[in-house]
Amino acid sequence: MKKSILSLAIFAIALISSADVVAQKFPKLDVSPMDAASFPTNWRDANKLVKVVYSRPQLKGRDLEKLAPKDKVWRLGANESAEITFYKDVIFGGKKVKAGTYSMYAIPTDGDWTIILSNQINYWGSYFYKQDQDVVRVSGKVSKPDNEIEAFSIVFEGEGTTAEMHLGWANTVVTVPVTAQETNN
Template identity: 75%
Template structure:
């Protein structure tokens, strides 16, 4: 009798457990998927200078100005505001920045863009941006891409501890030096 009760109890518990697992609902694939870019790029090199985690919106026939309006603070991507981590003290643009994690905002303009590092972290978009939380503002040099870049992208290139971060979207590339 004890074995029968024990068997029924084990069966009931396994039935409840399997129902909970299969009842879990997973989110659909985000249309602006999260991505990360780091320098040095080689995944085998653990001694990183910088890493950016951001979401990648796509143009889908829309203009860059519609998605990242001129003269307004932009989250530098989609969804949550992009976060940038410096693993050592750096010169970002022309400003000294301590190692740490910051939120990355930009202000698109007709000329060079303003690139902002903020202490306000884990925020959605730029809706809650506060200028008094800026660490630095630097100028990002704008150049034009020969090919249109459909999905917003961030990439690094450089040598040793001298890198350049490139933000690319549509036919616009914004470049900021990062030196360790």
């Protein structure tokens, strides 16, 4: 009898709990889902140098220049501004940057793109971007991919404490080197 009452009580609690979960309102899936890229790229390696969190818009037949207009600050993706975290002091595109989290923007041009790290974090898009909050501006070397890239993507390649960050979309890949700074003990 005691087992039956205990079983009935557990069943009732489980039923009430599941009813609460079903009653929650969840938003529709974002058409530009959030993603992350890090270096080292192996998920088992917890000793990361850098990680970028960004959203992945799709071309869907649209022109890159309409989505990321030339000579204007662009948020590098969709939705919130891309955020880059350096877990160690680095040389980013040839300039020293302290460990920390920054927003990352780009200014697309006909030549190499300008990549910007800003102290402003947790902002939607680039609408509130302020140049006086820049930490650094570096040049990102532009190249062409073998095949068109439908979804904006960020990947890292490298070895040891030296990597290249590749930003790819449409017929454009922008590359910025990232290297851990030497520590003098």
